[in-house]
Structure formats: structure tokens, C-alpha cells
Amino acid sequence: MPLSRREFLSVLAAAAAAGFPLDREASAAQARSLYDVPRYGNVHLLHMTDCHAQLLPVYFREPSVNLGLGAAEGQLPHVVGAPLLKRLGLRPGSREAHAFTSLDFERLARRYGKVGGFAHLATLVQRLKASRPGALLLDGGDTWQGSATALWTQGQDMVEAAKLLGVDVMTGHWEFTYGMERVSQLVERELAGHIDFIAQNVKTADFGDPVFKPFVMKQVNGVDVAIIGQAFPYTPIANPRWLMPDWTFGIQEAELQRLVQQVREQGAQAVVLLSHNGMDVDLKLASRVSGIDVILGGHTHDGMPVPVTVRHEGGQTLVTNAGSNGKFLGVLDLDVRGKRVAGVRYRLLPVFADLLPADTRMATYIDKLREPYAAKLAQPLAVTEGLLWRRGNFNGSFDQLILDAMMDVRGAEIAFSPGFRWGTTLLPGETITREHLMDQTAITYPWCTLTEMSGEAIKTVLEDVADNLFNPDPYYQQGGDMVRVGGLTYTCDPRAAAGRRILDMRLAGTPIEAGKKYKVAGWAPVSEAARDSGPPIWEVVESWLAQHKTVAPRQLNQPRLLGVDGNPGLA
Missing domain, CATH: 3.90.780.10 (5'-Nucleotidase, C-terminal domain)
Structure with a gap:
């Protein structure tokens, strides 16, 4: 059952009293300040991406070099370190400064502890879903790869974890490196009835037929929301083509534009692109395809503390990215009125393991999964x-x-x-x-x-x-x-x-x-x-x-x- 706000804070207080590793800043009050995000509007989407199969809390250092050139210079996500703190108005040494930069990483990592972990992420997801009836959890991909257990189980561990986490919709990239047969098996047998795997830009090489559903239409609090999938377009270039010889990828901009128009004609009042293009590609795409309200992006692992608004002839598109390794969870609230998005609120929440107690069901699953491999992993x-x-x-x-x-x-x-x-x-x-x-x-x-x-x-x-x-x-x-x-x-x-x-x-x-x-x-x-x-x-x-x-x-x-x-x- 989801935790209520009172239960959530009670658990945090009990954890602190029991010696849970909370420093003076990491109190129940701080957790409330960080994670009690006021609800806004009538459509609620939670976004994670690029967790790379990390089920346990980890340390993860943000980049100290992320060069932007030309028009991208000085624009997010190509701002790091002290300039980023100044741009965001964050205090050096604070939890948020540690989450979004590599500054003083070792000292602050020892102070604030690890980030992510599916059991802690599950607690946060439950908390936000309890305060946002009808909220959907979207996964931008790179979920089934990046750990020993994911490799040894061919992604099965992460499929089960994602279902338990409550993922509703996902797209992919590194997932495809398990090969066409394994991906098809997981999508058709394991995800069916639980998670929609969508990718408008993956087609058969012979006749150009869709391999996966290109989009799903979800109703959230009476609002029809179209979620279109965009898998990593360069998969057969960046990864072995021989693992997916019968599938084609690509950006497929014109096809995407037609699909946006199609879902609008079918009654979509809001259109979201769940993308694994990478931040810079998404920014260009947003300037060239009209009718998309929000792009929830992945691939480049950019923890975007604020979204970028791209204005174009058809209006505007909000573009963001939710980091990697389970370190962040994006919270997108839309106010949809008169068949259009009238207002938007967005927060990217760092997942600090010492502020979020582990969800018991998820923790039990992870322990059971890891038990046969424990000695080998710990060597x-x-x-x-x-x-x-x-x-x-x-x-x-x-x-x-x-x-x-x-x-x-x-x-x-x-x-x-x-x-x-x-x-x-x-x-x-x-x-x-x-x-x-x-x-x-x-x-x-x-x-x-x-x-x-x-x-x-x-x-x-x-x-x-x-x-x-x-x-x-x-x-x-x-x-x-x-x-x-x-x-x-x-x-x-x-x-x-x-x-x-x-x-x-x-x-x-x-x-x-x-x-x-x-x-x-x-x-x-x-x-x-x-x-x-x-x-x-x-x-x-x-x-x-x-x-x-x-x-x-x-x-x-x-x-x-x-x-x-x-x-x-x-x-």
C-alpha cells in the first residue's frame, strides 16, 4: 500500500530515532522540504531514465566536463560545477549542490551518503503517487543493462523490479543489446499487461512495419494523454548491428510529426514524447516537430534541474532529462484545460537513500534476487x-x-x-x-x-x-x-x-x-x-x-x- 504523508514522515522520524544515518540537515523536516512536492494541475507524470540496472544505492559523480559549443555553449545541460550552482542559486556544499555537480564530491558523498536504489526509489514513487491520483511512471530506457545480475539474467531481474516499482510505460536503447529474440520475448511475455514498451522509430527492415507499439493513449483524471516512444535512434551504430539485424532505427522526424497529428486527431489533449535521443537531439527535434507538449528525455544522463523551453511556429515544447543510475526522479504536473496544456510544474528530485526508507517489498525482492550471486558479487x-x-x-x-x-x-x-x-x-x-x-x-x-x-x-x-x-x-x-x-x-x-x-x-x-x-x-x-x-x-x-x-x-x-x-x- 502507498505511504500516506503522515506515515512517510513517521517512518523517517522513527529511522532517525533508531540511528538511521541522518545528519543534522537530513532530518524529517528536510525530507519533507525536499520530497513533499505540492500537487498541481490534473495530469501527473513521474519520469526515470538510464538507471542501468542499479538496484542498490550507489555513489555517482556528475561530470566536471560537459562541453557545449556554438549555440549550446552556456546552455543547459552544458553548464557544470560552480557556474551551474550560480545559475540555479544553490548553496555550495548543500545536498542539492552535491546532487547536481561534482564539486567537493568525496567529502560530500561521505556526508550525504549514497543515492538511488530501487527500494528507496519505490518509497518515493509511492509517496508521490499517493499525493497524485492517476499518476503514471514513465521509464526512458537503459534499464535492463549495466550490472552483473542484469547481464547474468538477461534483463529478467530488471523487468521484475520495474513491474514491482510500478512502471507504466517505457522505451529502450541498451535493452536491444540482448538481441532481437530476447527483447521480443521480454516485451511480449513479461511486460504484457504490466508495462507498455513503445518506440515509434523501430521498424522491420523488410517492409517497414512497426516492431513495437508507437504510442499509448492514457487517460489521467479524465484527460487523454498520448505518450509516444522514441528509442535511441543510433542503436545499430553505437552498438552491434548483428544483435538486431532485422530492425531499423533512426530519428524519423517526418513520421513522428505525422504521428503527433494522428494522436491529436484521436483526441489527445496532451502529447508527451518519451525519448532516448539525448538532450541536444531532443532540443533540435523540439524545434522542428510541432504539437509535442513535453519531451521527457534520456540517454545523455543529464540531470536537468530545470527544463528547457523550446519555442517554435506551433507553440512551445518543454524538454528535460532525468539523470541516471536511479539518482533522480522527475515530477511533471500539467494543468490541461480546453484540450491544451495551460500550465506546467516540474521538479527533478534527487533520491537520497538516507532520507528515504527502503520499501519492504522491493527490498525483499532485491535480497532474494541477489542471494544466488551474493558470494560472487562480493568477491x-x-x-x-x-x-x-x-x-x-x-x-x-x-x-x-x-x-x-x-x-x-x-x-x-x-x-x-x-x-x-x-x-x-x-x-x-x-x-x-x-x-x-x-x-x-x-x-x-x-x-x-x-x-x-x-x-x-x-x-x-x-x-x-x-x-x-x-x-x-x-x-x-x-x-x-x-x-x-x-x-x-x-x-x-x-x-x-x-x-x-x-x-x-x-x-x-x-x-x-x-x-x-x-x-x-x-x-x-x-x-x-x-x-x-x-x-x-x-x-x-x-x-x-x-x-x-x-x-x-x-x-x-x-x-x-x-x-x-x-x-x-x-x-
Whole structure:
């Protein structure tokens, strides 16, 4: 049963009295201030995205580098650190400052504790649904991937958790990396009758038929609300095409416009796009497709404390994104009158585990799920002396650990690691367990490759990924952050034209030669020809950790950046 407000506060007070780890700020009064969001309007949507299968509370460091260039410079989400606090009027060192920035991360993480966790998220969802009759919970995808148990159960653990959480509608991205057969099985057999999986832009490759429902019409307090799904449009580029050979993706802007008109003709009084495009793509899309009231976005893991309003010929569209790893829950209230949205209220709530008691049913489910794997997950591998994190345009310290391990174990001069945004954070002094390692590596194509590449080919790889990240047209930004590089140093000019952004590549101080061959390690190859081409990356890193036992702070192999001094996306 959902908790009433009185019960919710009573539980918090009892937790504090029993020694639940609440500091002086994290009192029942503070919880009420943070989570007691006044109801507004008549349509209520809760939004989560990119949890990456993290069922337990975690530490998660926000990026210190999220560069915006051209028209995006100085615009959310490309504002980080102190400039973001100033923009939002947040006090440095506060809970909210810790939630939305990487500033003073270690000290504040120890002070405020972990974030997320489905049992704590469930309590918050119940609390908000109790105060908002008819509220729907929307999931933007990247839910079934990102942990050991999700990989080992092929997403089954997260399907059951999402049903228990009360998810009503979802779309996808990393879900598709389990392959067409498994995704179809879960959608048709496990989600049916519980969760609507929607994606207007996923079609069959032969006749262009919809693979999933393109939208659902939900009635919320007498208001007809159309929710249209937009799966990650570049899935077969960013991930292996061979896992979904019979499906096509893409943005499909014209088809989306027709669909918006169709649902309006069918009586939709409000239209919501549940998107996994990424924030910048959604902003462009909002300027070109009319009739969408709100885009609830995902993919880029941007915790958007305030939405962006995009004005266009047809009116305006509100665009937001709800972060990642179960760290945030978006609360969208719409006041719909006369078949139009007359008013909007939005809050992005950080999910602090020490302020939200664990929901008993969800906690019991998680314990039961993890029991067969508990010893394997808890296996200690090493102790870290430095902060280990992954998130930002360039190398994070956990990325660097993976790169260093690949070069040492595989005997490579240079290493490449994908610019994945998922992966949890460890504080100095923590034990690195097998579970922590899998949080960074749990994918269905984990092979660690070793190849010889010419200097010219290495530059081509770096240029291609840099264009993917820094292309001025968001529709050409097709994946994660910059490829992480070990061994090799280089200079990057993000504002330069395609093919001219990567300069001064060196190995041990010596310039890289275009025609010379270098031994390069990598992992997560998307080519089918690379299947089983090397050991799984977790085996490589685990063997390296076994040799070291204590991991010294990593020296980040960051590129020298040109032309971005003063950019508010660089903390």
C-alpha cells in the first residue's frame, strides 16, 4: 500500500530515532522540504531514465566536463560545477549542490551518503503517487543493462523490479543489446499487461512495419494523454548491428510529426514524447516537430534541474532529462484545460537513500534476487586509494584503470575504451568488488581485442569519435562521450572542422607516425567479425587487480584542449 504523508514522515522520524544515518540537515523536516512536492494541475507524470540496472544505492559523480559549443555553449545541460550552482542559486556544499555537480564530491558523498536504489526509489514513487491520483511512471530506457545480475539474467531481474516499482510505460536503447529474440520475448511475455514498451522509430527492415507499439493513449483524471516512444535512434551504430539485424532505427522526424497529428486527431489533449535521443537531439527535434507538449528525455544522463523551453511556429515544447543510475526522479504536473496544456510544474528530485526508507517489498525482492550471486558479487579484488568514477567528455579514473589494465595485461602500447556514460563511483579506501567491476563492464559484447593499427588509422578513430561528440549538428551526435585513451597523448580542438580536431598525437613523447604500426588494445567491438576475439574485459581487469591489490590514484590521460577557456561546461 502507498505511504500516506503522515506515515512517510513517521517512518523517517522513527529511522532517525533508531540511528538511521541522518545528519543534522537530513532530518524529517528536510525530507519533507525536499520530497513533499505540492500537487498541481490534473495530469501527473513521474519520469526515470538510464538507471542501468542499479538496484542498490550507489555513489555517482556528475561530470566536471560537459562541453557545449556554438549555440549550446552556456546552455543547459552544458553548464557544470560552480557556474551551474550560480545559475540555479544553490548553496555550495548543500545536498542539492552535491546532487547536481561534482564539486567537493568525496567529502560530500561521505556526508550525504549514497543515492538511488530501487527500494528507496519505490518509497518515493509511492509517496508521490499517493499525493497524485492517476499518476503514471514513465521509464526512458537503459534499464535492463549495466550490472552483473542484469547481464547474468538477461534483463529478467530488471523487468521484475520495474513491474514491482510500478512502471507504466517505457522505451529502450541498451535493452536491444540482448538481441532481437530476447527483447521480443521480454516485451511480449513479461511486460504484457504490466508495462507498455513503445518506440515509434523501430521498424522491420523488410517492409517497414512497426516492431513495437508507437504510442499509448492514457487517460489521467479524465484527460487523454498520448505518450509516444522514441528509442535511441543510433542503436545499430553505437552498438552491434548483428544483435538486431532485422530492425531499423533512426530519428524519423517526418513520421513522428505525422504521428503527433494522428494522436491529436484521436483526441489527445496532451502529447508527451518519451525519448532516448539525448538532450541536444531532443532540443533540435523540439524545434522542428510541432504539437509535442513535453519531451521527457534520456540517454545523455543529464540531470536537468530545470527544463528547457523550446519555442517554435506551433507553440512551445518543454524538454528535460532525468539523470541516471536511479539518482533522480522527475515530477511533471500539467494543468490541461480546453484540450491544451495551460500550465506546467516540474521538479527533478534527487533520491537520497538516507532520507528515504527502503520499501519492504522491493527490498525483499532485491535480497532474494541477489542471494544466488551474493558470494560472487562480493568477491574482493583490490582496494582503491583514489576516487574511481566514470562520467564526462574525457577519461574518468575508472576508465583509466581499465585502460592501464588492458595495456599491462595485453602488452599493448595504446588502449582504447568506449566513452560509456554508465558506471558507478567508488570512494577512496573502498574495496573494489567483482560487482563494482561489472558495473563498468557488463555488456553482451565484452571481448578485449589486440590489433596492430597504423598511426593514420588511430587518428581516424579519434577524429570520428570527436566528430560524433562535437559536431555542431546534434543529429550527427551518435553515441557516448569521447573514446578513452591510454598510452597515447594528444591535443583536441573541439571547435575545429571535422577531421581537424585531433593534433599532436604522441607516444612516450615521440610523435605518432602515420605509416607506423602500433599495438592497440580495446574492448566492446561492434563488428560481428570481432565476436569472441579476445577474453572478456572483466577477466582482463580482474587479473590486473589481482596483481596489484592496492590501486593507487590514477593519472588521467586527458587531452590538451584548445579554444575552450572559460567554457561553463568545463569545471
